[in-house]
Amino acid sequence: MSPLPFELKKTDPRSKARRGVLKTIHGEIQTPFFMPVGTNATVKTLGCEDLIQIESEIVLSNTYHLFIRPGMDVIKNAEGLHSFMSWDRPILTDSGGYQVFSLAKRRKIKEEGVEFQSHVDGLTHLFTPERVIAIQEILGSDIMMPLDECSPYPCERKEAEIALKRTTRWAKRAKDFFLEECSKKNLSPNGKCQLLFGIVQGAAYEDLRRQSAAEIINIGFDGYAIGGVSVGEPVELMFETLEWVEPFLPKDHPRYFMGIGMPDQMVEAVGMGVDMFDTCIPTRYGRNGAAFTSMGRLTIRNANYTLDKKPLDENCSCFVCQKYTRSYIRHLSNTNEILGARLLSYHNVYFYVQLLKRIRSAIEEGRFVEFQKEFLSKYGSEIPPKKY
Amino acid sequence: MSPLPFELKKTDPRSKARRGVLKTIHGEIQTPFFMPVGTNATVKTLGCEDLIQIESEIVLSNTYHLFIRPGMDVIKNAEGLHSFMSWDRPILTDSGGYQVFSLAKRRKIKEEGVEFQSHVDGLTHLFTPERVIAIQEILGSDIMMPLDECSPYPCERKEAEIALKRTTRWAKRAKDFFLEECSKKNLSPNGKCQLLFGIVQGAAYEDLRRQSAAEIINIGFDGYAIGGVSVGEPVELMFETLEWVEPFLPKDHPRYFMGIGMPDQMVEAVGMGVDMFDTCIPTRYGRNGAAFTSMGRLTIRNANYTLDKKPLDENCSCFVCQKYTRSYIRHLSNTNEILGARLLSYHNVYFYVQLLKRIRSAIEEGRFVEFQKEFLSKYGSEIPPKKY
Numbered sequence: 001m002s003p004l005p006f007e008l009k010k011t012d013p014r015s016k017a018r019r020g021v022l023k024t025i026h027g028e029i030q031t032p033f034f035m036p037v038g039t040n041a042t043v044k045t046l047g048c049e050d051l052i053q054i055e056s057e058i059v060l061s062n063t064y065h066l067f068i069r070p071g072m073d074v075i076k077n078a079e080g081l082h083s084f085m086s087w088d089r090p091i092l093t094d095s096g097g098y099q100v101f102s103l104a105k106r107r108k109i110k111e112e113g114v115e116f117q118s119h120v121d122g123l124t125h126l127f128t129p130e131r132v133i134a135i136q137e138i139l140g141s142d143i144m145m146p147l148d149e150c151s152p153y154p155c156e157r158k159e160a161e162i163a164l165k166r167t168t169r170w171a172k173r174a175k176d177f178f179l180e181e182c183s184k185k186n187l188s189p190n191g192k193c194q195l196l197f198g199i200v201q202g203a204a205y206e207d208l209r210r211q212s213a214a215e216i217i218n219i220g221f222d223g224y225a226i227g228g229v230s231v232g233e234p235v236e237l238m239f240e241t242l243e244w245v246e247p248f249l250p251k252d253h254p255r256y257f258m259g260i261g262m263p264d265q266m267v268e269a270v271g272m273g274v275d276m277f278d279t280c281i282p283t284r285y286g287r288n289g290a291a292f293t294s295m296g297r298l299t300i301r302n303a304n305y306t307l308d309k310k311p312l313d314e315n316c317s318c319f320v321c322q323k324y325t326r327s328y329i330r331h332l333s334n335t336n337e338i339l340g341a342r343l344l345s346y347h348n349v350y351f352y353v354q355l356l357k358r359i360r361s362a363i364e365e366g367r368f369v370e371f372q373k374e375f376l377s378k379y380g381s382e383i384p385p386k387k388y
Numbered sequence: 389m390s391p392l393p394f395e396l397k398k399t400d401p402r403s404k405a406r407r408g409v410l411k412t413i414h415g416e417i418q419t420p421f422f423m424p425v426g427t428n429a430t431v432k433t434l435g436c437e438d439l440i441q442i443e444s445e446i447v448l449s450n451t452y453h454l455f456i457r458p459g460m461d462v463i464k465n466a467e468g469l470h471s472f473m474s475w476d477r478p479i480l481t482d483s484g485g486y487q488v489f490s491l492a493k494r495r496k497i498k499e500e501g502v503e504f505q506s507h508v509d510g511l512t513h514l515f516t517p518e519r520v521i522a523i524q525e526i527l528g529s530d531i532m533m534p535l536d537e538c539s540p541y542p543c544e545r546k547e548a549e550i551a552l553k554r555t556t557r558w559a560k561r562a563k564d565f566f567l568e569e570c571s572k573k574n575l576s577p578n579g580k581c582q583l584l585f586g587i588v589q590g591a592a593y594e595d596l597r598r599q600s601a602a603e604i605i606n607i608g609f610d611g612y613a614i615g616g617v618s619v620g621e622p623v624e625l626m627f628e629t630l631e632w633v634e635p636f637l638p639k640d641h642p643r644y645f646m647g648i649g650m651p652d653q654m655v656e657a658v659g660m661g662v663d664m665f666d667t668c669i670p671t672r673y674g675r676n677g678a679a680f681t682s683m684g685r686l687t688i689r690n691a692n693y694t695l696d697k698k699p700l701d702e703n704c705s706c707f708v709c710q711k712y713t714r715s716y717i718r719h720l721s722n723t724n725e726i727l728g729a730r731l732l733s734y735h736n737v738y739f740y741v742q743l744l745k746r747i748r749s750a751i752e753e754g755r756f757v758e759f760q761k762e763f764l765s766k767y768g769s770e771i772p773p774k775k776y
Contacts, residue, residue, distance in 0.1 A: 040719070040720070040723045040725055041716070041719065041720075042720060042725050042727040044725065044726060044727070045726045045727060045730070046727065047711075047712075047727055047730070047731065048711070049707065049711065069719065069722060069723055070694075070715070070718075070719040070722070073695070074694060074695060074715060074719065077695045077697070077715065078697065078713070078715060078716070084713075084715070084716055084719075085716060086711045086712055086716070306458075306462060307461070307462060307465045309465070309466065319437065323435075323436070323437065323474045324435075324474055325466070325472075327458070327462060327465065327466060327472070328429070328466070328472055328473060328474070330458075331428070331429065331457065331458040331462065331472075332428070332429075332430060334457060334458070335428045335457055337428055337430050337432065338432060338433045338726055338729060338730065339430040339432070339433060339434065339435055341726060342433070342435070342726065342730065343435065
C-alpha cells in the first residue's frame with residue numbers, strides 16, 4: 001500500500017462534512033466529489049472532451065462490462081483504459097461484483113470466486129479476488145475495488161452474514177495479491193501505486209455492518225466504501241446504514257457511498273461524512289427526458305414546456321443552458337433525437353459535478369449547513385435537513 | 389425576387405466546375421458547398437456548436453417534418469427556425485414534397501395541392517404551393533423550395549409528364565404567392581428577401597427533363613435544383629440526367645443537385661457544373677458504423693479494426709481523428725453506445741464539409757481536374773474520372 005493518499009483539509013464544525021484531497025497516479029481529486037459513470041468506457045452520450053469541459057476530475061468505469069467487451073486483449077493493446085478511452089484524469093473501476101450479481105446469468109458462488117455466464121455471449125468466466133485485481137491492473141485504474149458479495153434487499157440475516165464473511169476473506173486475498181504484485185513490479189509509469197479500497201457489506205443489519213466495517217478496516221485499505229446500498233431499500237434505511245458505519249471509518253481515509261444517488265441525497269450524505277459518490281442517474285434520467293435543476297427535477301416531455309423559451313435551469317452556466325431552450329429540447333426528446341439525450345445528459349452531469357463543487361466551497365467557507373438547508377428547500381427535497 | 393444573390397467568381401477552364409458566392413439573409417456561402425441534413429431541426433447526434441466547429445456554412449432542414457413536429461406554433465413562438473435550433477447561419481428548407489410522397493400515408497394529389505396523413509399521428513393535412521411558401525416564411529429559411537411532384541423510379545412516361553406539368557404550375561403559383569407576400573411586407577429583419585429556388589423534374593426522360601428546365605427557368609428563380617434524382621435509379625442515369633439538364637441552366641444562378649450523394653459522386657458532379665449538395669448519408673452511415681475517409685469507406689465493426697490504434701482517417705484533422713482510435717470507436721459501435729454514433733457522424737459530416745472546402749481551393753487554384761483524379765483514385769471510386 002502506498003503512503004496515505006488522502007489529506008483531510010477541513011472538517012465542518014457543525015456537521016460531519018469534510019473537505020480533502022485524494023492523490024492518485026493521474027492527479028489529485030478534490031473531495032467530496034462525484035464520479036460520472038462510464039460503464040462501457042464512455043459516460044453515455046458524452047466524450048472525454050465533454051467531461052473535461054464539465055470539469056469532472058474523475059470517471060468511474062465497470063470492470064465487468066470492460067472484461068466482457070472489448071475484453072482485456074483490446075485494453076492491453078491500448079496500454080490501459082486511460083489511453084483506450086482517451087482520458088488522462090483519474091479513473092475508479094468497480095470490482096465487477098455488483099454486475100455479476102445483477103446482470104450475469106447462472107452465477108455460482110464458491111469460496112474460490114464467482115463463476116458466471118456473460119450476459120452478452122453466454123460464455124462462462126470465473127472472477128476470483130485475485131483475478132479482479134489483475135484485471136484492474138491491466139485497466140490501470142487509479143482506484144481499484146476488491147471483489148465483494150453484494151447482498152440484495154431484502155436479505156435473510158443468515159445469508160447476509162455469509163456474504164459479509166466471504167467479502168472479508170476475499171478482501172484479504174485481494175490485498176495480499178495486490179501487495180505481492182506491487183513488490184514484484186512497478187505497477188505505474190511514474191512508480192506510484194494504484195489505490196485499493198475496501199468495501200463494507202452487512203446488508204440491513206446494524207451489527208453486521210459494524211462487524212464488516214471492523215474487519216475491512218482491520219485489513220487496511222486506501223479508502224472505504226459502503227456497498228450494498230441503493231439496492232432497492234427505503235431511502236431512510238440507506239441513510240441509517242450510513243449512520244451505523246460512519247463512526248467506525250477512520251477519519252484520515254476517504255469514504256465512498258457506492259451508487260448514491262439523487263442530488264439531494266448526495267447533499268445529505270456529505271453532511272453525514274461521505275467524500276465520494278457515483279451513480280448513472282444523471283445520464284440514465286437524461287436519456288429518459290429528465291433534467292436536474294436547482295429547482296428540482298423537470299420532465300421535459302410535459303406539455304407545459306412546449307413553448308417554454310427558458311433554459312433547462314436558469315441558474316446553470318453549462319453550454320446547453322446558454323444555448324438551447326426547453327421548447328427545443330422537448331422537441332428533440334419527443335422526436336427521439338439523439339441530440340436530446342445528449343444535451344440532457346450533458347446538463348445533468350454538469351449539474352452533478354458543479355453541485356459537488358458548490359458543496360466543497362460551502363465547506364471551505366464554513367457555510368455547509370446553510371448551503372444544505374437552502375439547496376434542499378429550493379430543490380423541493382423530501383429529505384428533511386438534518387439536525388446536527 | 390431580390391437582385392441576383394449569386395456571384396460566379398471563377399469557372400474551371402478544363403471542366404464545368406464553378407467557384408462562387410451565394411448571398412443570403414444570414415450571410416454568404418462559398419460555392420460549391422455541402423448541406424448537412426437536419427431533418428428534425430438537428431443534424432442527427434450533432435448540436436449547432438458542433439456544426440460551427442465543423443465549419444459548416446449552412447444546414448438543410450425538412451419542412452414536412454417540422455410542420456408535423458414541433459408544428460408551426462412552436463416555431464412561430466421561437467420566432468423562426470434559426471432561433472429555435474440556435475443556429476444563426478443560413479438554412480435551406482425543402483418543400484416537403486419529397487417527404488409527402490415517400491413518408492406520408494394515403495396521399496391524394498389534386499390540382500390544388502397534395503392531401504396526406506401525417507406518418508406520426510395520422511391527421512390529415514393539405515400542402516398547397518402557397519401554403520408551403522407560407523410555412524417556409526414562418527420557418528424563416530434563407531433558401532425556400534417550392535412544392536413539387538417528385539416522380540419515382542421507374543416511372544411511366546405519361547405519369548412523368550403529368551408530374552412535370554403540375555410541378556411547373558405549382559412553381560408558378562409558389563412564385564406568384566411569394567411575390568405577393570414580398571410586396572405585402574418586409575419578410576426579413578434586415579429588409580432582404582428569402583431566396584426561392586425552382587425544381588426541375590421530368591424523371592428519366594431526356595426531353596421531359598429539358599422541357600421542365602425550360603419551363604422552370606422561364607418562371608425565373610434565385611437558383612435551380614435538379615429534383616427526382618437519387619430515388620433508386622442507377623448511378624449512371626443520375627449523372628446522365630445532370631448532363632441533360634445542366635446546359636440549360638443559367639450560368640449566373642446556383643445549381644443544386646438534390647439528395648446527392650456519396651463523396652465521389654459529389655466530386656464528379658462538381659466537375660459537371662453543380663454548386664450545391666445535400667444528403668443524410670454522412671449521419672445515417674455514421675449511425676450504422678461507417679466512416680468516410682480519404683481512402684474510401686470503412687466499416688468500423690469489421691474484426692480487423694479490433695486492435696487498430698490508428699484514427700478513422702489518418703489525413704483528417706477533426707477532433708475525433710485527433711483523439712480516438714478505430715479500436716475504441718469499434719468498441720463503442722459494438723456496444724451500441726450513442727457516443728459511437730456521434731463520433732462517426734461528427735467525423736463524416738466534417739469529412740463532407742472539408743471535402744467541399746478542398747474542392748473550392750482546387751477550383752480557385754486551377755487544379756480541380758487533378759484534384760478530382762487524385763481523390764477518386766485514392767478513394768477507390770468506381771466512377772471513372774470524366775474526360776473533359
